[in-house]
Every structure is written in structure tokens, then in C-alpha cells.
Amino acid sequence: MNPLQTQTAQPPLVLFVDDEADELLATRYLLEAHGIAPVATLEDPREALTFVAATPPAMIIIDLIMPHLPGQQLLTRLVREHPSVPVVVMTASQDVETAIACMKEGAFDYLIKPVEESRLVSSVRHALEVCALRRHIGVLRHTLLNQKLKHPEAFAGILTRHGKMISVFQYIEAIAESPEPALITGETGVGKEMIAEAIHRLSRRAGRLVTVNVAGLDDTLFSDTLFGHMKGAFSGAEKDREGLITQSSEGTLFLDEIGDLTPASQVKLLRLLQDGTYYPLGSDIPKLSRARIVAATNRNLQQLMTKGSFRQDLFFRLSSHPLEIPPLRKRADDLPLLIDFFLQEASAAMDKPGLRVPEELYTLLSVYHFPGNVRELRALIFNAVAKHRFGAILSMESFKEVILATQRTPRENLDEGDGEGGSCLEIPGRFPTLKDAEDFLIQEAMRRGGNNQGIAATLLGISRQTLNYRLSTRRRES
Incomplete structure (x- = not known):
């Protein structure tokens, strides 16, 4: 095996095949500096097919002009034998016909050397996103068709037999190992933190789960809590302090109550999600984050975006994997x-x-x-x-x-509705008399209470004796 080959306990995220050792080394360091790792490298293209068969990477970069096995032949075989792995061609050849031929063969992208740093990183990240999407679709298809949980023990702390909750669990199993953010929505008390714990447990990430409630944090406190600070960054900063991003490295950072985040903090979180970098307070040198972000809120983010208090671009970044927990x-x-x-x-x-x-x-x-x-x-x-x-x-x-x-009054119901189609007091046609309304309410309370007078009386806000008297009166009148 080539000495430039990256030795790693986990499968490589990227495989780069090029006969120039300096090019391999420089590109590997560049990608790793942008948080794309591990990267495996090969000088001999003849080793590529064997390597990919034994250790499939998420995507492959190949040069075209190489000895022993031309890049176009390698591209053809890689696309045919590993169709789910994106292959990016990176070469000094500026021949248009060659580029067209490579794209027709199935190349994911075609880059001409020397490649701008941002262009290369963007292409690799895009290929990795496509690969992850293909994998998740496959896992989802398998999971939903089987209708069974592969790891029910991960959800042992969440008591449920409800169909929608089981579907949420199946989705979690499908997306748990994804590096993309997950957004958990649901009312207060539905168990969003327990869902985050299940995601982390199934993610197999080496780091730990770190939780922070961002509600009430101003921009400075948010930055200090998440990103940390350097000595002398502000009055009282007597030494360097690690933020929660560092503490959750290789693990999961759970941001609760994300809907309450201030606009300034939203911008900083967006930068973290976009390029994986952040700045500790008092530092002008960016740091890389290797934490997976999971966020949660009980607020309606769509309404907040309409009001302009929550950024749309941040919402779309956070909701790569949306999970809605039923009340x-x-x-x-x-x-x-x-x-x-x-x-x-x-x-x-x-x-x-x-x-x-x-x-x-x-x-x-x-x-x-x-x-x-x-x-x-x-x-x-x-x-x-x-x-x-x-x-x-x-x-x-x-x-x-x-x-x-x-118990809510009729006026409150008229103003608020039930959240699923408007007011609970809808009066079509003839306006009812007081007796009609009383009869209807009693019948509805008895129906909802399973014909139990005690429960029906509780729903009506009257004593059981009063309800019994009114039922007896109705029977005599009928």
C-alpha cells in the first residue's frame, strides 16, 4: 500500500487518486483543514478498484492523466461497479470534449487544475451530501418496508405504542448516523430531549451529548457558552475557556429552545452550520467544529419566519432532518x-x-x-x-x-379555535335556543365521557347531581 495512504480505523470519507505525491498531500491537508476527514490517498490507480471494493468511501476524486490505468478508464469502471459513490474528476486537461465525455460517463463534477480552494471544497461537500442522501433514502426504504425497529433498546425510555411515534423512531434510525443537523419540533413536555438522546445514542459518535438551553441567552453569553473565549477577551476573562462546541467534539450538541435565539446569535449559528467554523470570543482565528447539531423548539418557526424574527436560511440549514413529535x-x-x-x-x-x-x-x-x-x-x-x-x-x-x-370559556374557544379547523362552536343554519345548546352539550359530554355521568359532569363544570337532574328532566320531557 502506498505510504501516503491515510491509516484510519473508520472508512475514508474521501478517496483521492493521483500519481503526483505532492498533489495528494496538499489536497488531503486542504480537505482536512475544512473538516472533511478522513481522506485516503493512492498514487497507483490500479489499486483504486480493490481499495474501493474493500473499503467503500463516500466519494472519490481522480486525476485523468495517470500511468498504468488512464483516468477515463478508471472512471468508467468506478461508475459501473459503484454507482452510488460520486466520482469527481480533477485534471489539468482543459479539453472540452474530454470534459463532456467524462460527464457522460457519469462523473459527478469536472475540475480543472489549479482548482480554487473554495471550488474544490464546495464540490466535495456537494458530492458528500448527495452520497448521504442516497444512503438515507435506501435506509428509509428498507426501514419503512420492514415496519420494525432495528434498535428498540435505544427508545426504551420513551413509553409509547402510538403509530406516529413508532414512525418517528424508524426515521431516527434512518438518519441517526448522518452528520447533517436534525430539528425536533413539538409542544412543551412531549419529550424532545429524550428524542435527542436517542439520536445521539444511535449515531455511534465517539463524543458525548452536550445540552444547552439557548432561551434567554444574549449574543455575548451565547457566543461564550458555545464558542468559548480567549484570555483577555473581556473583563474577567483571566484564562482561555473551552465552549460547548469543543466539549461536544465528535459528539452531539443539542440546542434546546432554538426558536428563542437572538438575531445576532442566529447569524453565528448559521456560519457554524454552513462551513463548520466558529470564532472564540477574542480570537480572529477560526476553529473547526466536529459536533453534530440537533436543535429543538416548541415554537412555530414558520410563523416566526413570517414575522422576520427567525432566519429562513437558518431554518433550512437546521431542518435537514425534521422530526415532529405529536402531542x-x-x-x-x-x-x-x-x-x-x-x-x-x-x-x-x-x-x-x-x-x-x-x-x-x-x-x-x-x-x-x-x-x-x-x-x-x-x-x-x-x-x-x-x-x-x-x-x-x-x-x-x-x-x-x-x-x-x-375549562375554557366559549369566548376563548371562539377567539382561539381548536388549532385544527377553527372554533369548536360552529353554528350553521338556524341559531339554536338555550335548550338546544344545553341538550347538545350534555349529549357531547356524555359521549366523550363514555356515558359516565361523573366524567361528563366534570367536563361540563357542574356537579354529578345537577347533571343527573337535567338528564332526568330531559327524559321526562321526551
């Missing part, structure tokens, strides 16, 4: 699983073994909108267990109190 109110089939788990957890923590939930509780909570999602459900269960005094059946009173306190 708990849309995962009613997860409620029994979560309720039972949190009850066992709370009972053990408070030394109240043997507690059971009444069957009515599942129905009652299935009609609650859970603004705090899974986190709120856990708090409700712990609160109920803490208040429990007698018997083996958990009281429903604390749950009813919360639901009654959060």
Missing part, C-alpha cells in the same frame, strides 16, 4: 401505558405500594387536552399519589380539580 392529546392509546408507569414510579417514591387507578380515570384523562403533555401527566399522577390517604384505589378528585380549572 399527548393525539396519542390517547398511550395514556394507559403512561398512567400505569407513572403510578408505579410515584408509589415507589412515596412508599405507597399497591395503589391502583379507577377505570374511569383513563376515560377522564382521554378527553383532557394536556397543555403540558407527558410532563404534565407525570406531575398530575405524582400530585394525586401525594394527596392519597386511604384505600387502594387512587382518588380522581385532584384530576377533576385540574380539568375544571382549565
Whole structure:
């Protein structure tokens, strides 16, 4: 094997084949300086096919004018035997017909020496992105067709049997090893940090997961927290300080509440995502980041972009792999699983073994909108267990109190709607009388409560006795 061959424990990201040793060395250092590594190099083109068959790279750069095996012949064989690996031709030949012939043979790009640094790096990055996209499509196709998780243990901490959540897990398995950013969206309390942990766990990255909540950080604090500072950068900076970017090197940096990032900090994050570089405070020498970025927010970034408070280019950079986590109110089939788990957890923590939930509780909570999602459900269960005094059946009173306190008025519903098609009070045709409206509300509450009068009364905000009286009156009148 050629002595210039890069020795690495992992498959090379780039293979460069050229008979000029100086060209190989200079190009390898250039790519590695831009964070593109590892790079393998070969002087003898006859070794290329054997090397690629044994250790497939993400992309290949070849020269055209080489002894023993001309570049065009090598290109033809590489494209035929490894069609998913992009091949970039880099040569001193300026012959237009040769360039056209190479592109027809399947070359990904054609670069003429001497190649500008930015042009070479851009071409290589583009080829790597295409290769990653092809690989992810293949993994997704395989995963979605099989309908099974390859690594269910990675999601053991997320209790669910809901179909959409399983689909999210399958997508995570497909994109976990990608170096591209991932954007997790969802309401407060749905478990976005646990999703980030699963992504990191499956990524097989050597570094660790580092988490930072960027909400409330001004531009200076954001820069210092992420990028660090040099000694003397500001008053009190008595020594160099590493930022979280360095601490998460070769690992994952999780940026929570990304929707609250200030405009100035958005620009710095965009630069980091675009070219992988950043500047510690007080330094004019850029540093390279090898951390994979995962971001999360509970805010509507589309609305923020419309208002001009969130950059569109940053959004598109962050959302290479978008994941939307459904709220708990849309995962009613997860409620029994979560309720039972949190009850066992709370009972053990408070030394109240043997507690059971009444069957009515599942129905009652299935009609609650859970603004705090899974986190709120856990708090409700712990609160109920803490208040429990007698018997083996958990009281429903604390749950009813919360639901009654959060009942929204008709005016609020008219103003806000339900988020899925407008107001919950739509009155087509003849305007109803008060009796019509009362009859409808009672029927709807009974339907949602599974014909349980206690649950229906809670939804209506009245006592069970009052509901029973009105039901009896309706029966007599009919």
C-alpha cells in the first residue's frame, strides 16, 4: 500500500487518486483543514478498484492523466461497479470534449487544475451530501418496508405504542448516523430531549451529548457558552475557556429552545452550520467544529419566519432532518401505558405500594387536552399519589380539580379555535335556543365521557347531581 495512504480505523470519507505525491498531500491537508476527514490517498490507480471494493468511501476524486490505468478508464469502471459513490474528476486537461465525455460517463463534477480552494471544497461537500442522501433514502426504504425497529433498546425510555411515534423512531434510525443537523419540533413536555438522546445514542459518535438551553441567552453569553473565549477577551476573562462546541467534539450538541435565539446569535449559528467554523470570543482565528447539531423548539418557526424574527436560511440549514413529535392529546392509546408507569414510579417514591387507578380515570384523562403533555401527566399522577390517604384505589378528585380549572370559556374557544379547523362552536343554519345548546352539550359530554355521568359532569363544570337532574328532566320531557 502506498505510504501516503491515510491509516484510519473508520472508512475514508474521501478517496483521492493521483500519481503526483505532492498533489495528494496538499489536497488531503486542504480537505482536512475544512473538516472533511478522513481522506485516503493512492498514487497507483490500479489499486483504486480493490481499495474501493474493500473499503467503500463516500466519494472519490481522480486525476485523468495517470500511468498504468488512464483516468477515463478508471472512471468508467468506478461508475459501473459503484454507482452510488460520486466520482469527481480533477485534471489539468482543459479539453472540452474530454470534459463532456467524462460527464457522460457519469462523473459527478469536472475540475480543472489549479482548482480554487473554495471550488474544490464546495464540490466535495456537494458530492458528500448527495452520497448521504442516497444512503438515507435506501435506509428509509428498507426501514419503512420492514415496519420494525432495528434498535428498540435505544427508545426504551420513551413509553409509547402510538403509530406516529413508532414512525418517528424508524426515521431516527434512518438518519441517526448522518452528520447533517436534525430539528425536533413539538409542544412543551412531549419529550424532545429524550428524542435527542436517542439520536445521539444511535449515531455511534465517539463524543458525548452536550445540552444547552439557548432561551434567554444574549449574543455575548451565547457566543461564550458555545464558542468559548480567549484570555483577555473581556473583563474577567483571566484564562482561555473551552465552549460547548469543543466539549461536544465528535459528539452531539443539542440546542434546546432554538426558536428563542437572538438575531445576532442566529447569524453565528448559521456560519457554524454552513462551513463548520466558529470564532472564540477574542480570537480572529477560526476553529473547526466536529459536533453534530440537533436543535429543538416548541415554537412555530414558520410563523416566526413570517414575522422576520427567525432566519429562513437558518431554518433550512437546521431542518435537514425534521422530526415532529405529536402531542399527548393525539396519542390517547398511550395514556394507559403512561398512567400505569407513572403510578408505579410515584408509589415507589412515596412508599405507597399497591395503589391502583379507577377505570374511569383513563376515560377522564382521554378527553383532557394536556397543555403540558407527558410532563404534565407525570406531575398530575405524582400530585394525586401525594394527596392519597386511604384505600387502594387512587382518588380522581385532584384530576377533576385540574380539568375544571382549565375549562375554557366559549369566548376563548371562539377567539382561539381548536388549532385544527377553527372554533369548536360552529353554528350553521338556524341559531339554536338555550335548550338546544344545553341538550347538545350534555349529549357531547356524555359521549366523550363514555356515558359516565361523573366524567361528563366534570367536563361540563357542574356537579354529578345537577347533571343527573337535567338528564332526568330531559327524559321526562321526551
